[in-house]
Amino acid sequence: MEAEQADRFLVEQIKSGDQGAWRQLIDRYHGRLVAFAKARTASLSDAEDLVQEAFVGFIQSLDHYDLSRSLETYLFTILRYKLFDQLRQRKMTLISEPNDAEDWWDRIIPGTTETPSGVAATMEAEIAQENLLAEMLRQLIHEYRDRDAFQDLQVIELVFYAGKRNIDVGELLGIDQKAVAGIKFRAIQKLQKYLSEKDEAALACLDESNADVTVCRVWRERRLTCLKRSTLGSYLMDVLDEPWLSYTQLHLDVVGCPLCLANLADLESEEDDRLPADTERMFQSSVGFLKSGS
Numbered sequence: 241m242e243a244e245q246a247d248r249f250l251v252e253q254i255k256s257g258d259q260g261a262w263r264q265l266i267d268r269y270h271g272r273l274v275a276f277a278k279a280r281t282a283s284l285s286d287a288e289d290l291v292q293e294a295f296v297g298f299i300q301s302l303d304h305y306d307l308s309r310s311l312e313t314y315l316f317t318i319l320r321y322k323l324f325d326q327l328r329q330r331k332m333t334l335i336s337e338p339n340d341a342e343d344w345w346d347r348i349i350p351g352t353t354e355t356p357s358g359v360a361a362t363m364e365a366e367i368a369q370e371n372l373l374a375e376m377l378r379q380l381i382h383e384y385r386d387r388d389a390f391q392d393l394q395v396i397e398l399v400f401y402a403g404k405r406n407i408d409v410g411e412l413l414g415i416d417q418k419a420v421a422g423i424k425f426r427a428i429q430k431l432q433k434y435l436s437e438k439d440e441a442a443l444a445c446l447d448e449s450n451a452d453v454t455v456c457r458v459w460r461e462r463r464l465t466c467l468k469r470s471t472l473g474s475y476l477m478d479v480l481d482e483p484w485l486s487y488t489q490l491h492l493d494v495v496g497c498p499l500c501l502a503n504l505a506d507l508e509s510e511e512d513d514r515l516p517a518d519t520e521r522m523f524q525s526s527v528g529f530l531k532s533g534s
């Protein structure tokens with residue numbers, strides 16, 4: 241992954257106090273973060289304030305950032321925490337009352353393993369197990385794609401990524417909820433089989449009592465079916481071929497992934513040539529938190 245390597249390199253430079261690298265990170269990410277926050281706050285300036293705080297939060301937690309994880313996801317996670325904090329302080333609820341259909345993401349409080357201190361406290365063995373589970377889930381998703389099992393893929397993405405109930409998934413896709421339950425059951429069975437082939441001990445992370453919750457969490461944290469920015473760009477230009485077009489529409493329109501929708505909004509506003517957000521202010525207000533350059 242070239243983009244991820246570039247991110248890693250950038251973070252290394254920021255760690256050593258490189259202000260130019262910090263400016264680059266802000267330039268690269270502020271648009272999608274502001275787009276995400278804007279959909280959840282009263283005004284653009286509220287959204288920009290939150291993103292500014294998230295950038296400061298990122299610098300302050302740099303030592304805990306695991307370079308093997310996606311930088312974009314990490315930034316979104318910090319932003320979500322800032323959003324939750326602000327709502328708690330102001331005793332506000334989100335602008336739109338969360339409902340089952342659209343705002344599923346807003347009802348999820350970020351998991352403890354997503355926080356910087358949470359990551360630090362998570363046992364190494366647990367992390368290794370999660371990595372393995374993520375790998376097996378990727379394998380499962382590829383397998384569905386390879387045999388064109390689009391409906392099965394739709395079902396498991398809605399169940400495990402969007403956290404929807406069987407009955408709601410059934411309604412959404414026009415199939416029986418028993419069929420949904422069957423697809424979900426077989427997916428878990430397959431995962432257990434893959435895991436046992438790899439490492440008998442790893443099966444423990446997927447016993448019956450916690451399988452759903454664990455798969456949900458790993459899928460979300462790793463964003464296993466999220467779209468690359470280049471794919472979103474092709475989608476906007478209307479040059480995406482099947483089956484990717486269907487996967488993209490599923491993820492954006494049916495699942496309604498807020499992180500990919502924020503990326504899409506950002507890309508769209510780049511196309512519109514809209515005035516850039518106040519990145520200079522974001523830079524000036526956060527650069528002081530960097531280690532002094534060496």
Ligand SMILES: [Zn+2]
Pocket residue numbers: 463465466467491497498499500501
């Ligand atoms: Zn996504």
